[in-house]
Amino acid sequence: MSQVITPSAAPAAALGRPRRDIGIKRRYAAERRFRAYGIAAILFGLVFLFILLWSVVSKGYTAFQQTMITVPVEFSEQLIDPKNERASNPQKLLTANYPVLARTAVAKVLGVAETDRTAMRDVGLMLSDSVRSQLRDLVVADPSIIGKTQTVQLLASGDTDSAFKGQINLSVTENNRKVSDRQVGWMNQMAESGVLAKHFNTGIFFNGASSRPEAAGVGVALIGSFYMMLIVLVLALPIGVAASIYLEEFAPKNRFTDLIEVNINNLAAVPSIVYGLLGLAVFINFMGLPRSASLIGGLVLTLMTLPTIIIATRAALKAVPPSIRAAALGLGASKMQTIFHHVLPLAMPGILTGTIIGLAHALGETAPLLLIGMVAFVANYPTTPLDPSTALPVQIYMWANEAERAFVERTSGAIIILLLFLIVMNVGAILLRRRFERRW
Template sequence: MTDAVSSPASTPSAKASTNRRDIGIKRRYAAERRFRAYGVAAISFGLIFLALLLWSVIGKGYTAFQQTMITVPVEFSEQVIDPNNERAQDPAKLMTANYPILARDAVAKVLGIAPDNRADLRAVNAMISDSVRTQLRDIVTKDPSVIGTTRNVSLLAAGDIDSAYKGQIDLSVAEASRKVKDNQVGWMNQLAEAGQLAKHFNTGIFFNGASSRPEASGVGVALIGSFYMMLIVLVLSLPIGVAASIYLEEFAPKNRFTDLIEVNINNLAAVPSIVYGLLGLSVFINFMGFPRSASIVGGLVLTLMTLPTIIIATRAALKAVPPSIRAAALGLGASKMQTIFHHVLPLAMPGILTGTIIGLAHALGETAPLLLIGMVAFVANYPTTPMDPATALPVQIYMWANEAERAFVERTSGAIIILLLFLIVMNVGAILLRRRFERRW
């Protein structure tokens, strides 16, 4: 008889090798599953914190886009505005009248408060924003014929009344522990039941300037200042950054000097923004004599900060253009300049625009360099030129965050929402431009 020949797969060494291979495959698959789990966990972790951030900001800030108003018939009494009938000879008399008395008396009359009850009149006056002085004065100076007439006017409620009506003040606590007193709460409910106290869309947050009164404050001046700065950044950083990128990528010889420039550009992109603020303070304000708190200085500082980002993005976009494009253009007789400006640059434009918009979005949210050049000034009037005093949206948020009054909390979150909307629009614009002009090779 012949002995049966054992197959190689059935030998002990073969079985051990197969077991080791199976164990290795299982470990590899397990490692892949763990890596996927880590990635999903990291993304979920980031999304959770992003959701918490947005929930916190929106939850506190959406009420800033509503403002409590008291609508009452206001008697523009001539005895208060111009008792001596001097407005024809001196129109400036209309500017100095005691307009808050008109608003106080109008609300007190609706509530049925006697004119000689001084304590209640003081409490009523505290329910109305001090900004009614400007509001009623503007009505009279614009149309002096209202003197001696009675007209319905929507008056701004004071910040504490606004917060109480929005439910941001706990009215169940003892009267001594809150700013809104019991009689004011009763009057507030009385006016609300009569339809004379209600929440309206707050246009003032978009158009008003800085104010010590939260109900009358807005980001109008900050928006104009940010617009001037972004315009300066765009006008200066885009051509300078693109020109520098084209030279470094297409014309500059490859030597130690250009290598040093490239290293410094990459390092400048990582320099803390507050360093640029110190540079702007020493160069543009102390040396060149530009005014503090001016948009021109902020724009120049943010231009310096944005340039490295635009240069790096533009160089990456130029490198992404296939070399065959350059070779084909040169083969057809185009010069070096024609090749770059007629063929390479148009194809790199999506990446250039994307990098520029991202750089502008980064500059729009910067605060530290603007603090050092004095853009924390209290500016209530709109700047007409970039040389006028102004502030910026992130600086306005910083200033409101330092205020002690409760009503500024919602103003701070509301301004953050406005800033986030601008940043979202700019980033969406960058994505759309890339998809619109991008070509795949």
């Protein structure tokens, strides 16, 4: 039977099609706008990320170069040990006036008379105060060089280093800068002869804290951060995994366990400075543990990292299909065997990823470490976690408060080192996940 379209129905059918077309076009337009908003948000974030990295790298890459003055130094016996007492009194070698040896060596290269006190003072200002310990260590390590001449790379002062790197505007008047015109002329003279040159700065990785920027490094901070991360790994990983297994697999579902889960989620959002107050009250004031020690920092960061590891581990355990548990139990495995022989190995990629992310988060924390006294001036390497130490983010914080121009590049250089560590840890987490991940 054929359908008959009445005249009154024809306009309605004709009007319905354009209305549906308009609705589809609106939905497609809304989808395109949403995609455009998403792409714009990503580009917006990338632009600011690029600005951040550019500002840090452009100011900090010069920290990995250090200006050195390479000159032959005469280790004069008349100045170091005029009475030849070093055999009976080795301490005599520690008190010699080694900066005079350095100034004299540079003055000879420049052709400056030693009787010109003003010129000799300007020559001395071009050298770092650390040349004292540099030459002293050479003599103490090998007393046979006394009376001989040996070529030594002397560390230039922070002002000389900044001027040679172009960080000081030499076009301004001499009274408005720390480097005189005569010193600039000497710098050009030594640079042309190859005496003054930039070398790779190993000291930024191995030196400890110093009031002289050219001699300052993050060596002590790296050791302190290593001790703290080791303590966090040893304590937070087993405790966090054990707590997650109990809450996810064994704990009964009641109000008490629900309260624990809510508190764990809340602790993950607590500001880090609160953990610093907790560490100050419990570990230092109550337990009497040594202040500024890596042990205290590790314990505080362990408390801060535990919620992150617990949440990540529980998510990894939930991701294991229930069929794995059912199959193991059906074959006669106990609850403990099912978890440790089947569920936990399959959840290990997520657990390791959460642990590394938690460690990376702890590595960059500063606020809790400030409250437990890890802002001390520490020049010597800590041999144990109980020795005074500092951490890499705290070292960055301390350098950022220094007034000297040369500390600006040291601060940015330390930030670059910290970012490299964080990048390596996050890349490691991604590789571990891809290496052990299984798709169901």
